[in-house]
Amino acid sequence: MNGRAATRVNRSGATIAVDVMSGDRGVAEILPSIPWFLRRHPETRLLLVGDQERIRGLLGAQCDDARLEICHSTEVIAMDEPPAHALRGKPNASLRVAVDLVKEKRADACVSAGNTGALMAIAWYVLRMLPGVSRPAICAEMPGLRQSTHILDLGANLDPSPEQLLQFAIMGSELVSAVENKPAPRVALLNVGTEETKGNKRIKRSTELLKASSLNYVGYAEGEHFFSGDFDVIVCDGFSGNVALKSSEGAARLILGLARDTFGKSLYGRLAAAFARPVLRQMKQVIDPANYNGATLLGLRGIVVKSHGNAGSLSFGRALEEALMEVEKNVPGRILSRVDTGASGRGKTEEHVD
Amino acid sequence: MNGRAATRVNRSGATIAVDVMSGDRGVAEILPSIPWFLRRHPETRLLLVGDQERIRGLLGAQCDDARLEICHSTEVIAMDEPPAHALRGKPNASLRVAVDLVKEKRADACVSAGNTGALMAIAWYVLRMLPGVSRPAICAEMPGLRQSTHILDLGANLDPSPEQLLQFAIMGSELVSAVENKPAPRVALLNVGTEETKGNKRIKRSTELLKASSLNYVGYAEGEHFFSGDFDVIVCDGFSGNVALKSSEGAARLILGLARDTFGKSLYGRLAAAFARPVLRQMKQVIDPANYNGATLLGLRGIVVKSHGNAGSLSFGRALEEALMEVEKNVPGRILSRVDTGASGRGKTEEHVD
Numbered sequence: 001m002n003g004r005a006a007t008r009v010n011r012s013g014a015t016i017a018v019d020v021m022s023g024d025r026g027v028a029e030i031l032p033s034i035p036w037f038l039r040r041h042p043e044t045r046l047l048l049v050g051d052q053e054r055i056r057g058l059l060g061a062q063c064d065d066a067r068l069e070i071c072h073s074t075e076v077i078a079m080d081e082p083p084a085h086a087l088r089g090k091p092n093a094s095l096r097v098a099v100d101l102v103k104e105k106r107a108d109a110c111v112s113a114g115n116t117g118a119l120m121a122i123a124w125y126v127l128r129m130l131p132g133v134s135r136p137a138i139c140a141e142m143p144g145l146r147q148s149t150h151i152l153d154l155g156a157n158l159d160p161s162p163e164q165l166l167q168f169a170i171m172g173s174e175l176v177s178a179v180e181n182k183p184a185p186r187v188a189l190l191n192v193g194t195e196e197t198k199g200n201k202r203i204k205r206s207t208e209l210l211k212a213s214s215l216n217y218v219g220y221a222e223g224e225h226f227f228s229g230d231f232d233v234i235v236c237d238g239f240s241g242n243v244a245l246k247s248s249e250g251a252a253r254l255i256l257g258l259a260r261d262t263f264g265k266s267l268y269g270r271l272a273a274a275f276a277r278p279v280l281r282q283m284k285q286v287i288d289p290a291n292y293n294g295a296t297l298l299g300l301r302g303i304v305v306k307s308h309g310n311a312g313s314l315s316f317g318r319a320l321e322e323a324l325m326e327v328e329k330n331v332p333g334r335i336l337s338r339v340d341t342g343a344s345g346r347g348k349t350e351e352h353v354d
Numbered sequence: 355m356n357g358r359a360a361t362r363v364n365r366s367g368a369t370i371a372v373d374v375m376s377g378d379r380g381v382a383e384i385l386p387s388i389p390w391f392l393r394r395h396p397e398t399r400l401l402l403v404g405d406q407e408r409i410r411g412l413l414g415a416q417c418d419d420a421r422l423e424i425c426h427s428t429e430v431i432a433m434d435e436p437p438a439h440a441l442r443g444k445p446n447a448s449l450r451v452a453v454d455l456v457k458e459k460r461a462d463a464c465v466s467a468g469n470t471g472a473l474m475a476i477a478w479y480v481l482r483m484l485p486g487v488s489r490p491a492i493c494a495e496m497p498g499l500r501q502s503t504h505i506l507d508l509g510a511n512l513d514p515s516p517e518q519l520l521q522f523a524i525m526g527s528e529l530v531s532a533v534e535n536k537p538a539p540r541v542a543l544l545n546v547g548t549e550e551t552k553g554n555k556r557i558k559r560s561t562e563l564l565k566a567s568s569l570n571y572v573g574y575a576e577g578e579h580f581f582s583g584d585f586d587v588i589v590c591d592g593f594s595g596n597v598a599l600k601s602s603e604g605a606a607r608l609i610l611g612l613a614r615d616t617f618g619k620s621l622y623g624r625l626a627a628a629f630a631r632p633v634l635r636q637m638k639q640v641i642d643p644a645n646y647n648g649a650t651l652l653g654l655r656g657i658v659v660k661s662h663g664n665a666g667s668l669s670f671g672r673a674l675e676e677a678l679m680e681v682e683k684n685v686p687g688r689i690l691s692r693v694d695t696g697a698s699g700r701g702k703t704e705e706h707v708d
Binding site: 080082117143144145155158159190192193195197199200222223224225226227228236238239240242243244245246247248249250251252253254255256257258259261262263266268269271272273275276278279280282283286287 | 434436471497498499509512513544546547549551553554576577578579580581582590592593594596597598599600601602603604605606607608609610611612613615616617620622623625626627629630632633634636637640641
């Protein structure tokens with residue numbers, strides 16, 4: 001494909017295919033993000049994939065917006081449906097159609113809040129990998145006090161090889177370089193300690209490959225660095241990445257749940273909470289998960305963004321913005337050129353899809 | 355050893371060897387926990403391993419307590435010293451002497467805030483494994499709203515086999531059963547999802563072994579369950595366990611750091627914080643890491659507890675209490691009998707140390 005990855009359908013603005021049917025909370029939660037997004041991005045077109053009647057019922061007159069088009073689809077992939085089943089058995093599901101629209105170049109990117117495994121499998125099958133990349137990786141941004149950090153992989157590859165971890169590093173570095181205008185993002189490898197002696201064989205081989213690459217590789221990171229802002233990109237296997245992401249969410253939920261319980265228990269507590277509310281609102285701006293919604297599937301011949309399954313509408317809008325940003329910055333094209341020119345220090349890898 | 359694992363030195367009370375020299379913050383931070391602990395546990399004796407003069411200088415007249423004995427040692431294993439180096443080159447280091455005292459049955463347990471890798475290597479070499487257990491696992495308790503959860507392994511075994519994960523499950527289950535008086539702790543296996551189809555080969559084989567065991571195995575847990583209180587024990591490989599623990603700490607630190615910054619920024623914020631302080635203090639009771647200090651190294655022929663490296667004194671005292679509890683409940687003896695009687699469904703494993 002040689003750089004056509006992110007060719008825009010409509011040069012005057014991007015087109016994004018939106019699977020409005022999938023996710024834990026359904027179409028009624030996703031649709032309010034549509035007018036919000038269109039107001040903020042007047043040049044962008046959206047292809048809404050879903051039940052035409054429901055969409056029209058919920059959006060009303062807003063459906064007449066020339067920047068909106070509905071691709072009718074009533075079939076939905078369930079959140080717990082096995083990916084292989086979804087791939088083979090549901091050619092007309094909203095998630096599948098949204099990905100197909102990218103393949104057919106009717107859209108520059110697609111966004112879904114659906115089943116991650118199914119989205120991965122379908123995107124991989126339909127769009128195929130960029131040459132030089134073995135498998136897609138899930139990348140998301142974590143908040144930090146000073147700056148955020150992009151982490152990959154968050155669950156697509158449970159046992160990646162050192163060569164794949166290097167590919168993740170290249171992809172993560174290109175993404176951050178593109179969307180944050182950083183010329184040489186600081187890339188770290190997740191380990192159980194920062195000392196040279198730490199880690200298993202995979203880690204030791206991966207750090208050698210990363211050191212030999214042209215990336216700005218700065219060494220090992222630990223779990224706490226997910227939220228420290230010390231690195232721009234942290235690369236890890238999908239098992240520990242997924243577990244770390246979810247355990248962090250669990251820790252945050254515990255603190256907030258405990259705060260709610262403790263402040264709610266007494267009249268004094270409820271007064272203190274009311275008094276603190278304006279300050280808490282400021283805090284929420286920084287760490288609200290909604291502001292960090294939108295994990296991207298990197299390494300594909302196209303842009304695929306996964307919204308959190310239970311994203312509220314503003315949060316889903318943030319995932320749409322992630323997709324738009326990646327279109328505007330031509331992320332797949334940048335990854336392609338970096339993998340092609342051999343940031344790995346050994347040129348293209350063995351795998352060529354086309 | 356056949357059940358002698360936790361034979362008490364002094365039947366009228368336990369004796370604990372305390373490495374007072376190791377850790378990020380040194381002897382002056384650790385020693386204040388000693389009188390605190392002795393007040394709370396009048397039957398327990400402590401063998402303080404460290405620089406006699408410094409200990410006497412810091413503890414003063416409290417050294418005359420008949421329940422205290424000092425084992426002089428000035429050598430210290432550095433926090434970043436390679437474990438192999440510490441094991442071979444420092445036979446008189448405080449950490450080493452504390453473990454030796456357990457081997458010599460002069461102490462029922464030892465506690466150190468030192469280098470985890472060195473403590474693991476030395477404890478393993480000196481005390482050896484219980485028959486039926488291949489390697490030690492690091493186990494710690496995580497707070498939850500309703501109840502806490504014990505997680506293992508947290509970094510001793512980066513690539514455990516399914517058989518080892520089963521051993522972890524047995525050990526964790528016995529620990530919780532002993533210290534929390536729960537007859538059948540709910541044991542879960544950490545995975546990237548709770549559906550049957552999720553996970554890699556290791557996970558799939560491990561879940562088979564766990565299902566075939568006599569444990570109360572309840573299926574897969576995800577990272578968020580570290581803090582949900584839904585399970586009593588979560589078993590995982592040491593790489594993802596370590597990363598998840600540290601990333602959760604990182605997330606908690608981000609929230610608290612942000613709260614400090616945001617509340618400190620304005621006069622209103624500082625007033626709101628002062629107003630909220632009594633409620634925050636109640637919250638801290640539940641999730642203060644100091645209350646959860648004291649990870650235990652399970653599977654050894656003796657009780658070894660690791661305190662957090664930068665534990666303050668009360669926090670170190672909590673690690674001493676963890677050790678005492680394990681002595682009183684004879685945790686190694688219980689693990690031995692469970693592994694011996696074949697909770698794994700196949701009797702003893704191949705490895706016998708003695």
